[in-house]
Amino acid sequence: MLKKLIVPALTLALSVPVVAWACDDEKDTMAMITLEEAQTSAKQISFVDANSKETRSKYGVIPGAVLLTSFDAYDTSKELPSSKDKKLVFYCANSKCGASKVAAKRAQAAGYTNVAVLPDGISGWKEKGAPVETPRS
Secondary structure, three states: OHHHHHHHHHHHHHHOOHHHHOOHHHHOOOEEOOHHHHHHOHHHOEEEEOOOHHHHHHHOEOOOOEEOOOOOOOOHHHHOOOOOOOOEEEEOOOOOOOHHHHHHHHHHHOOOOOEEEOOOHHHHHHHOOOOOEOOOO
16 A cells, blocks of 8 residues: 555655756856956946945955945845946855945935946955955945
């Protein structure tokens, strides 16, 4: 009797594509930008810092970056540029930090169309020898 139940259940489980079990993050289509690309086109980019005050104090910020009040609850209409097609590049501390991705998704949800994430974050930016400044806030 048990064999009659297990075999069909196992057959069904094996027939479901593995993709169906993937979490939403794996289906993510967030654009990424390398440190080299960010440095080369820095004048055409609005950098958006999704770090905490502590991280900003420790590493500094990319010069001219927009400093979000919160990575997940900031007011897009008050904190981001008014032009929704402006190139926005979000960053946080490093490649292990997810705050930049959360903040970038919030911008996309608000209608911003040219959004990317700098996965190496401010620590990678500094390691590359790019300039940083002391946070304004």
